[in-house]
Amino acid sequence: MGLFSGLFNNYSEVSVQELQEKYGAYLTPNETIQTGFKLIRDAFVFTDERLILIDHQGVTGSKTRVVSIHLDAIYEVTMETSGTGFDDCEVTIHYISSPYHKSNNISVASYKFEFGKKFNAKPIYTTLMSIALANNKRLNG
Numbered sequence: 001m002g003l004f005s006g007l008f009n010n011y012s013e014v015s016v017q018e019l020q021e022k023y024g025a026y027l028t029p030n031e032t033i034q035t036g037f038k039l040i041r042d043a044f045v046f047t048d049e050r051l052i053l054i055d056h057q058g059v060t061g062s063k064t065r066v067v068s069i070h071l072d073a074i075y076e077v078t079m080e081t082s083g084t085g086f087d088d089c090e091v092t093i094h095y096i097s098s099p100y101h102k103s104n105n106i107s108v109a110s111y112k113f114e115f116g117k118k119f120n121a122k123p124i125y126t127t128l129m130s131i132a133l134a135n136n137k138r139l140n141g
Helices: 002-007 016-026 122-140
Strands: 012-014 033-038 043-047 050-057 063-070 074-080 089-096 108-115
Touching: 016 033, 016 043, 016 050, 063 089, 074 122, 089 122
Parallel strands: none
Antiparallel strands: 012 033, 033 043, 043 050, 050 063, 074 089, 089 108
């Protein structure tokens, strides 16, 4: 199922040890991996500081694009559970992409994660929503 799950843009969970071995070079000093998920080649990793998106590009996958979304920039999270048929479960995060979070001209972006029908995304949603709520209080307080 892992191969087909990856082909249909669905992430599967990976052990912290495997993530540390493969993506530990992208961590800053004192940053620790909490959990992570991967497709066939691509992955996303939650650390205690940020969300790291790893996109292996090209036919061989030797070219890699790494994007960081700081957890303190996430302000909204939505989840859509899978229905009948071929529907997948989706979690979308909305975040501030400009470096200054308390300015008049902030820019925002969103990123959508798709998981397989049987994947329980509720723990990811509640964790991210807790972060978003804390960020909203901090930014608007």
